[in-house]
Amino acid sequence: MAGLLSKDAWIKVWTYRNTFEMGFLNTLLTAAAAVLLSMVLGIVLGLMATSGKIILRGISRVYVEVIQNTPLLLQICFLYYALAFSGKSIGIIPTGILSIGIYHGAYMAEVIRAGIEAIPKGQFEAASSQGFGYIGRMYYIILPQSIKIILPPMVNQVVNLIKNTSCLYIIGGADLISQTYNFVTGASTGGAYAPAYIVSGLLFFVICFPLSKLASVWELNLKRRDRRVQKNNGEGRMMEV
Amino acid sequence: MIKLENVNKYFGELHVLKNVNLEVKEGEKLVIVGPSGSGKSTTVRCMNFLEEPTSGHVYIDGKELTSKNKTKLVRETTSMVFQQFNLYPHMTVLKNLTLAPMKLHHKSKKEAEELAHHYLEVVGLKDKAHVYPTTLSGGQQQRIAIARALCAESKIILFDEPTSALDPETIQEVLDVMIKLAAENITMVVVTHEMGFARQVADRVVFMADGEIIEEGTPEHFFTNPKNERVKQFLGKIIR
Numbered sequence: 001m002a003g004l005l006s007k008d009a010w011i012k013v014w015t016y017r018n019t020f021e022m023g024f025l026n027t028l029l030t031a032a033a034a035v036l037l038s039m040v041l042g043i044v045l046g047l048m049a050t051s052g053k054i055i056l057r058g059i060s061r062v063y064v065e066v067i068q069n070t071p072l073l074l075q076i077c078f079l080y081y082a083l084a085f086s087g088k089s090i091g092i093i094p095t096g097i098l099s100i101g102i103y104h105g106a107y108m109a110e111v112i113r114a115g116i117e118a119i120p121k122g123q124f125e126a127a128s129s130q131g132f133g134y135i136g137r138m139y140y141i142i143l144p145q146s147i148k149i150i151l152p153p154m155v156n157q158v159v160n161l162i163k164n165t166s167c168l169y170i171i172g173g174a175d176l177i178s179q180t181y182n183f184v185t186g187a188s189t190g191g192a193y194a195p196a197y198i199v200s201g202l203l204f205f206v207i208c209f210p211l212s213k214l215a216s217v218w219e220l221n222l223k224r225r226d227r228r229v230q231k232n233n234g235e236g237r238m239m240e241v
Numbered sequence: 242m243i244k245l246e247n248v249n250k251y252f253g254e255l256h257v258l259k260n261v262n263l264e265v266k267e268g269e270k271l272v273i274v275g276p277s278g279s280g281k282s283t284t285v286r287c288m289n290f291l292e293e294p295t296s297g298h299v300y301i302d303g304k305e306l307t308s309k310n311k312t313k314l315v316r317e318t319t320s321m322v323f324q325q326f327n328l329y330p331h332m333t334v335l336k337n338l339t340l341a342p343m344k345l346h347h348k349s350k351k352e353a354e355e356l357a358h359h360y361l362e363v364v365g366l367k368d369k370a371h372v373y374p375t376t377l378s379g380g381q382q383q384r385i386a387i388a389r390a391l392c393a394e395s396k397i398i399l400f401d402e403p404t405s406a407l408d409p410e411t412i413q414e415v416l417d418v419m420i421k422l423a424a425e426n427i428t429m430v431v432v433t434h435e436m437g438f439a440r441q442v443a444d445r446v447v448f449m450a451d452g453e454i455i456e457e458g459t460p461e462h463f464f465t466n467p468k469n470e471r472v473k474q475f476l477g478k479i480i481r
Contacts, residue, residue, distance in 0.1 A: 125291055126327035130341040130393065131316020140340060144331050 004194040012192040013183065013199055023179025024203050030096045030175060031162045037101025038161060039154075042108020047138070049113040060109060067106035072167050075099050080171045096168040096175070104161045111157060115150035116142060148222055155215035159208045176200055242267040242397060242428045243288050248297035250283055250452075257283050258294070259452040267396070268426045272439040272460075275449035276475060281432045284449065285399050288430065289315045301397070316345050320390035324402040326382040328374035334361070334385050335370040338392045346393065353392070360388040364418050380411025384418050391422075398422070400431040436479060440464055448472050 048060040067075070076099045083089050090098075119142050127137040166177040182189050183196030243265040250258035258280045265271050273281045286292040287299055290311040299306040301318050329337050338357035342348040348356070361367050364384040374382055383403055390398050403419070404412045416438050423429060423442040433439065439446055439460060446463040448456040448471075456469045467473055 120325075120327075122323060122325045122327035123329065126321075126323065126329070128291060128312075129289055129315065129319070129321035129323075129399075130389075131312055131345050132341070133312045136344060140344065141329055145329075 009192040010195045012189060013195045016182075016189050019179050019182055019189070020176065020199060020203065023174065023176035023200075026093060026174045026179075027162070027165045027176040028207075030093055030100065030165050030168065030173075031158075033097040034101040034104065034161055034165070035158055037097060038104035038108045038157070041101065041105025042112050042154075045105065045109035046112025046116065049109060050116045051134075060113075064106045064109055067103055068110075072100070072103045072164055073170055075103055076167055076171060092168065092171055092173045095171065096165065096173055100161060100164055100167070103164070104157055107157050107160070108154065111150055111153045112146075114153075115146035118149050119145050148218075148225075152215045152219040152222065155211055155218070159211050159215070162208055162211075163204060176203060242269070242302060243430070244298075244300040245284070245287065245294075246298040246300070248284075248287055248294045248299065250280075250287065250292060251295045257452050258287070261297070261452075261454060263447065263454065265397075265428060265430055268428055270423050270429045270442050270444045271431070271447060272443040272445075273430065273432045273447045273449060274434065274436070274439060274475075279449040280452040281449050282401050285401050285430055285432050288397075288399055289319045289321055291321075316341075316393075318395055319397040319399060320393045320395040321399045321401065322383070322386050322390050322403045324406050326374070326379070326386045326406075328382055328386055328389070330373065330375050333371050333373055334366075334377075337374065337385065338389050341389075342392050356392050356394075357388070360391040361385075363391065363421070364388045365414075378411055379407045380414045383407065383411075383415045387415070387418055387422070395427075397428040397430070400429065400433070402432050402434070404433065404435055434479070436464070436476075448475070450475075 045060045045063060048056040049064075051057065076096070079099045080092075080095045083095065123141055123145065124137060127141045132140065165173075165175050168175045169178045169181070172178065177200065180193075180196050180200040184190060184193045189196075243263075245261050245263040248258055248261040249256070261280070261284060263284070273284060275281050283292055287294050288301070290299070290306055290308070293308055301314055304310070304314060306314055328334075329340070332340065335354065335357055338360065339348075339350070339353035342353040342356060343350060358367065358370065361370055364387055366381060366384055366388070369377065369381065369385065374385060377385065387398075387403075400419070404415050407415060412435070416435060419429075419431070419438065420442055429442075431438075431443075443460050445457060446460055447454055448463070448467075448469070450471050456463065456467055456472045458467075463472070464476065467476065
């Protein structure tokens with residue numbers, strides 16, 4: 001066991017540290033672009049899921065169920081090989097951005113749907129009764145209230161998304177996990193996999209841990225605020241019907 | 242001012258409004274009473290299309306209300322006060338009152354705030370402009386909700402059981418505001434269980450049961466000499 005984490009192995013990892021740098025940058029780039037895509041998809045699909053139009057709700061539902069109930073790896077392979085064999089290959093990183101964005105878009109959609117549905121029906125009705133149309137209702141009244149409910153689980157989704165960039169490994173990506181693999185079999189770098197995976201893990205950790213913490217702090221604040229509101233309505237007259 | 246013509250409403254299999262015909266004149270104070278589940282709330286909610294009738298027609302100010310024109314027509318003609326107040330909890334009282342005037346009625350911030358302060362005074366809560374609604378009592382919240390409805394300066398205000406969610410000791414402060422309003426030329430349609438209020442301010446009382454209007458008339462007629470057996474039973478239970 002001691003050999004696994006030998007001084008030589010650590011030296012090797014340090015010597016070829018730019019391998020991590022490149023992988024880390026690719027992972028961050030892929031993650032950042034995929035987060036953007038997943039948010040756009042999530043907002044559109046989440047709004048569709050809460051709209052009155054049955055056809056829009058249907059489309060959103062099917063999307064979410066199909067994406068959530070098939071593995072991400074399958075979706076990545078499907079997209080990559082389908083594009084490659086039809087001669088429309090767009091490269092590994094764009095494929096990764098697209099497939100991971102589409103995958104997490106489904107989860108973002110559910111987060112946003114839940115955030116909108118958590119707002120009491122009376123808020124929608126008050127806005128409609130004042131003469132706000134759909135956009136005004138959402139923009140001024142519903143979303144400002146939903147955002148506090150949406151943010152914590154959304155940040156958790158971002159954390160999951162960052163970790164899921166590791167799936168690019170299957171199509172030979174240049175992400176952090178794929179790069180780390182060089183320390184398993186690489187001609188000059190091979191054999192140093194133990195420290196390499198530790199370093200790789202640490203890099204994920206330093207990005208994901210603060211985000212997770214941020215999400216739980218937000219969530220805690222939200223719960224505290226809710227308790228405060230309940231206390232203010234101590235007479236128990238704010239019950240929803 | 243408001244006219245319901247052969248309005249039917251189904252919730253799934255449930256037939257909640259059965260061929261309701263009702264006309265409310267300009268400036269009239271109409272009170273709708275009846276047992277729970279009789280379709281009172283649904284009737285008033287059809288008047289601003291919070292519920293769209295399954296069949297029949299609703300006219301406001303001579304124009305037919307449709308799912309296409311509802312946002313605009315409702316904006317121009319009606320306001321509503323809800324049982325659960327439905328103030329916007331993320332905004333101060335002042336913001337609650339100025340939002341629609343500024344965003345929908347194209348008033349400047351200054352105009353909207355003047356209007357808001359004026360109506361806060363009308364409901365007796367001038368000092369609450371800068372607090373959040375959740376810090377107020379139920380009765381105060383409902384008075385703010387009435388002020389919000391007034392800020393739209395609509396010709397029609399619909400009240401859907403405005404005192405049913407209130408503590409008994411705060412009901413009167415809300416009723417007092419409504420009685421004050423009744424002196425104005427606003428058309429008021431009020432669904433309520435407050436018979437004292439109905440007797441005092443109503444021009445006409447409508448009694449609903451099982452989705453139908455089964456009796457209507459002046460308060461004197463309604464409270465002293467109702468024809469329908471159901472109404473007599475109802476009044477017998479509610480007035481002691």
